[in-house]
Amino acid sequence: QSALTQPASVSGSPGQSITISCTGTNSDVGNYNLVSWYQQHPGKAPKLMIYEVTKRPSGISNRFSGSKSASTASLTLSGLQAEDEADYYCCSYAGTGTSYVFGTGTKVTVL
């Protein structure tokens, strides 16, 4: 099972919106609405930002939103802020055999 494909880096200016893609296959992203997104600041543990493609956990800003089309999931950060600068990883359930696969990770830079 290969890692889900994410762009290595995405950047934007404060206040702008950016979107991070996460491309999988019909065995994972395309077959289940069980994509989650994690934010990881340097030296810190990952933090859950989105689950089940579009849902936000309590306490997560509504500037973060998720979507999915076919085998590609996306995370959109609106009103970009300096504190959003971090690495972001997607993760998908991939069935009873493989179970869970993470994305390759995207470094978000706020210009």
Add this chain to the structure above:
Amino acid sequence: QVQLQESGPGLVKPSETLSLTCTVSGDSVTTGTYYWSWVRQPPGKGLEWIGYIYYSGTTKYNPSLKSRVTVSVDTSKNQFSLRLRSVTAADTALYYCARLYGDHDYFDYWGQGTLVAVSS
């Protein structure tokens, strides 16, 4: 507040066994719907799911590591553990324990991670 804390040796010799323990506080490992997981991250690289255990003892492992991995649980100590056999330099990584919400398949609580280096 749920907290997870990894512990174990920071250095393991090649061909030996890596052993880590995760101590859970603020929740019980016997709570239904949660699966207690291990995830690793090689330096400068992405996340890789290793495996999980349910309190009943049911386990599931990443197929790429399945032949070398064992995850176990000690309900009396509210801990779960990872053993990875026959390690090589490629197993050098930051190892996280995490709580997986099984009904919705996401990792909601993570430990701070512990770095394990494989070197002679």
